[in-house]
Amino acid sequence: MSRHSRNDQAGVELPKAKLDRESIRQALELFSYLRPYWARFSAALVSLFAGSLLSLAFPYLAGSIVDAAVLQTKGGGNMSGVNGTALLLMGILIVQAGLSYFHYLSFSAVGQRSLIDLRRDAYARLISLPMSFFAQRRVGELASRLSADLIQIEDTLISVLPQMLRQTTLLIGGLTLTAITSLKLTGIILASLPILTVVAILFGRRTRKISREAQDRLADTATIVEETLQGIVNVKAFANEGYELNRYHQGLGIFLTSTLRGARLRAAFISFIVLALFGSIVLVLWSGARLLQQGEISFGNLTRFILYTTFVAGAMGQFAELYSQLQKAIGATQRVRELLRETGEVEVKLGPTAPSTLARLRGDVAFESIHFTYPTRQGFEVLHDINLTAASGQRIALVGPSGAGKSTLISLLLRLYDPSAGRLLIDGKDARDYRLAELRGQMSVVPQEVLLFGGSIAENIAYGKPDATAEEIEQAARQANAHDFIMAFPEGYATLVGDRGIKLSGGQRQRVAIARAILKNPVILILDEATSSLDSESERLIQEALEVLMRGRTSFIIAHRLATVRHVDRIIVISGGRVVESGTHDELQAIEGGMYRHLASLQFRE
Ligand code: ATP
Secondary structure, three states: OOOOHHHHHOOOOOOOOOHHHHHHHHHHHHHHHHHHHHHHHHHHHHHHHHHHHHHHHHHHHHHHHHHHHHHHHHHOHHHHHHHHHHHHHHHHHHHHHHHHHHHHHHHHHHHHHHHHHOOOOOOOHHHHHOHHHHHHOOOOHHHHHHHHHHHHHHHHHHHHHHHHHHHHHHHHHHHHHHHHHHHHHHHHHHHHHHHHHHHHHHHHHHHHHHHHHHHHHHHHHHHHHHHHHHHHHHHHOOOHHHHHHHHHHHHHHHHHHHHHHHHHHHHHHHHHHHHHHHHHHHHHHHHHHHHHOOOOOOOHHHHHHHHHHHHHHHHHHHHHHHHHHHHHHHHHHHHHHHHOOOOOOOOOOHHHHHHOOOOOOOOOOEEEEEEEEOOOOOEEEEEEEEEEEEEEOOOOEEEEOOOOOHHHHHHHHHHOOOOOOEEEEEEEEEHHHHHEEEEEEEEEEEEOOOOOOOOOOOHHHHHOOOOOOHHHHHHHHHHHOOOOHHHHOHHHEEEEHHHEEEOOOOHHHHHHHHHHHHHHHHOOOEEEOOOOOOHHHHHHHHHHHHHHHHHHOOOEEEEEHHHHHHHOOEEEEOOEEEEEEEEOHHHOOOOOHHHHHHHHHHHHHH
16 A cells, blocks of 8 residues: 555545634634633733834834934034933843743743643543544554644744734834834835735745645654554564664655755745845845935934834744744644544543443343444445344353454444444343443453553552552452462562563463453453463463453353353354354254364364
């Protein structure tokens, strides 16, 4: 698959951010995050505005100093005028410094605080989205895009918006004051304005496109790094470090090409601006000198005028950059807003989870004529007309060849997906009529590959019940036959596992997962049996622990080794997405030419 189409598939390419009324209005929605900090934000705006106005006093007073000095050289006036103005200037600078400190700090504080709120909400939304959302996207790309978007928004709040206000004030104020100082000279400056504007707009359009492309390419490389690191064991096992490096290097090459294209354009624009800036200063000096000769303008006014012109030109030069930043920010807000608009399957809130209002279920499960097609694979029905009931406390084993649909069936039970047709009933009620979090709160999964989180063993067990006490954790560990191996570590339950801690063996991890499930005390239990066999001692410990765990709960076991399913209440044989046989071990063994019998004989021979 080409990288581009993979990107399309991810569905998160940078949206076009036109600065029209609609996109701005929508982007402003995110300003609601500023609301709690509104007072400080307004104070910062006022202080920024005041500071910018004070800047405008600078050229004026500079002009006054020049005039006073010229007057003195001509024999009139004295130094006190010059000194007084200089002191006033110093005073203004000090006030300005204070204001700068205040508004810079305020924008940072307010921007960061509201960004934290936004990050938290985006994260909450992200983890609450249904599986179908994740199936359609490359998760690594999604994560890196989201963080890039948030950084862009952060930058906008903290520096782009304040700069825009400052430059607008300087531009309008500067132009007004140049006009007051000398109408003629201002006319000359304004004549060159349209050319600048047209160039800036053309440039803005072009850079936007190129920088979007560069950002996409950079995101591609980030995805490569992420995927490689996630699968680092595979990479090493296949000795594919070189292959990955080449893939990364190629990605970087593509990024370099497009980023250099952007840089060339920017370089051209900057040299144009420099030329225009100095050109206009030369023009002003030249016309100013003539006006001075003709006595139409004073030295002081010419000084003022030149200084104001640099303000105005500086502001105009900044605008192109700020404009493109703003466009990027609006593009970024679009994606963040899209994410916030997606409906999560559960509601996640900060603070302790509200206690479930759902009474403890009995655990009767029924699949009624269930059909299922993965949303990402339309036209390919994975499950066809599945009928299956499990009464409270029964043990049901699902067996069948690889790809038959066992895991899919379990995903439906967990409501990671909903059936395309048919109904899933739990205690006689449609599973869709339960609140999802409450329903899942009464289920537990012991997966094939147990994922432990970074943290202590105790915390990992408590994942099944975050408010569990130390006693409860230990009791669960004992029941799961995990207590002894845990106590063999010098730090016992406080031993860190995961990335920065020790690594548990497969059998030990299984038992931690079982303890986790015991602690959660589910009504419905799902066991995805590990395919790899363990040594007989750990096998025995795990089987014992599972016995404890399954007692009194409706259990579904995805069984890969048929030896473990002999004593279940019913074995369901699934093949090609259909239930082909169902019954006890003995019943199924008795079917001449039956699939179970066939599978069993294969395993037996092994
Ligand atoms: P195994 O024993 O190998 O785990 P299984 O019986 O659990 O197999 P499933 O994982 O349920 O089989 O897969 C059933 C079918 O659904 C397969 O054809 C598989 O390719 C397809 N499938 C599984 N997950 C998805 C998905 N997220 N999107 C699209 N198709 C999927």
